[in-house]
Amino acid sequence: MSRPYQPTAEDIAKAEQRRIKREQAKKIETPAVEDDKSQILPREWLDVSPHLASSEGHTIRVMTWNLLAQSLVRRELFPTSDCLKASQREHMLYNEILSHNAAICCLQEVDRTEKLFPVLEKANYAWVYAAGPRKKHGCLIAYRKDAFSCIRQKVITYDDQEIREDGDEQARRGSSFRTKNIGNLVALRKLGPGNDGVIVATTHLFWHPAYAYERARQAGILLREVTRFRSEGSGPEALWPSIIAGDFNFPPDDPAYSLLTGEALLPAQKARLEASRVVHATIDPTIAAGGAAQAEEEEEGAESGENDPDKIIVNARAAQPSDGLLTDTELEGLFRQSGTPTSAYDAGQKAVPGISGSGLTYGSRGTIPSDRRGSFEPSYTSYTHYWKSVLDYIFVLDAPGRDVSVVRLAKPHSKEAFGDGLPRKGVCGSDHISLAADLHWPPLQ
Structure with a gap:
């Protein structure tokens, strides 16, 4: 019978060294996995008026x-994405939110x-969170506890808001589609001496590209209600x-953008508004009664196919005067009664030398004249x-x-960074790109 193996001192030392290496490898690997889950594309900042x-x-x-x-999330909507599961995206989402170190965060499509x-x-x-009726996601305003206290809040349900005084209830609302979209408003008092603060509103307007009128109606209501609030x-x-921030679901060449920023409507914009002055089955149940309930439950990007309703208007009729939809002149009046907002990115990037030729502005895509408001918005905020x-x-x-001035802006990414489309691991956990700005205003006298 052979004698049992007895390890030498040298064998024991080598085994201990191997054990230590394994432990060290584990310590290195664990953080690397976590970091990979939350990795996003680094963000640079543009100086606009840093002296302020x-x-x-x-x-x-x-x-x-x-x-x-x-x-x-639907795979058919994001066929090129490599991170559609919640477990793949959530760490990237949290990292993106916190990476800006913002005093105020306006978030949309918030669930989980x-x-x-x-x-x-x-x-x-x-934070203050609100969602539309039966919506599975909502709008959230978060603010630093050591910087602000929320003294008032209000939720605006666009479907219930009136835009004229005459006519029956439907005519007074002048709506073309019951969308369940909302605006979330708060009054934030700055902590410390004095009585200064800021009004903040965030929103997610109706998604359907063909409904230009309804989006303009909602944007006008939001501006009016912020002023009232x-x-x-x-x-x-x-x-x-x-501050009014969020997903407005319209590009800078849309009639709602021009109405909001005080630009005159172009003929093509007027034509878009006119084509969208309809009444959907969610407003008038006598239209395609069998499909009204389904239409009311439609969510952003939920349909696809050759009759894709995000490209055409279905289950609707042409609006009549008794429906109360606003004319172009009346829409302009709705917006102008509340003042004219300025876009932080449009005004801020316009002041940055050389930005026009960088490919980072919406105007560089050639879809809007360079002298129109909106030309200096980012080239993309959804990709x-x-x-x-x-x-x-x-x-x-x-x-x-x-007056509020722009001090700095989170620099827009170039489209090359997005590959075949978002969401994408190591780049961005959403199909939208975050915006951030340092804003300055003089003290309260």
């Missing part, structure tokens, strides 16, 4: 982003709140600037295999005697 950051008043960073609700809320709480944010506050709140557009904005409505 140290001047008297307030400089606040605001970001906005559509997260792409998990409840809306049981996962997101603890992340915000750990990062020292409080500010005026309803006590004393100094009437002098607080207003997928099937659609590539600008849909997201940070608008600012100055307070009386207190």
